[in-house]
Amino acid sequence: MRFLIPAAACCALLLCALFAGCTSPTQAEIQPAGTTVATTVETTQTVAPTPTPEAIAQLPINQAVDFSVNKDRPTGKITLQCSGGPGMSSAQVIDLTVTLADGTVEDKQLTNNNDAGQISSDASITLPGTLDGMDHVQVHITMGGKVYLVYDQDVGSVNPYSNANSSLNFNS
DSSP states (O other): OTTHHHHHHHHHHHHHHIIIIITSOOTTTOOOTTOOOOOOOOOOOOOOOOOOOOOOOOOOGGGOOOEEEEEOTTTOOEEEEEOOOGGGGTEEEEEEEEEOTTSOEEEEEEESOSTTSSOOTTOEEEEOOOSSEEEEEEEEEEETTEEEEEEEEEEEEOOTTOGGGOOOOTTO
């Protein structure tokens, strides 16, 4: 009997604490009856960043690197073909960056990390391009630890097999 009164008092305090609101729902869960809460869903659209314009550098004649950039008509592939030049022996990295029409960026490099210690004068890089569309091509050359932008242009091709480019007229 001695423990019955303190035990009953503890149970009474526990019941009072429960009814006092210690276990009530949080403020975010309490809603008046008959009201609806509208939730908004934010949508974000990813847009390809516009490349910041860089000035095209003219390498000195004694450091010039000869190359060509071509886009293959049937496949859309973009090729950077080196063809020598006095700067090939001092070029550390030749970097081809292609931004496709859909905003996807492809990048590939030629480096002088080989047995000869220089980039081959007939080296080439090929990256995928879009078949019907305009792609943006940049060529960077690193010499003496400094990066030079030497080519920055849009290149396009027309798919000769596309219906949009057909010269046949079926409505005659």
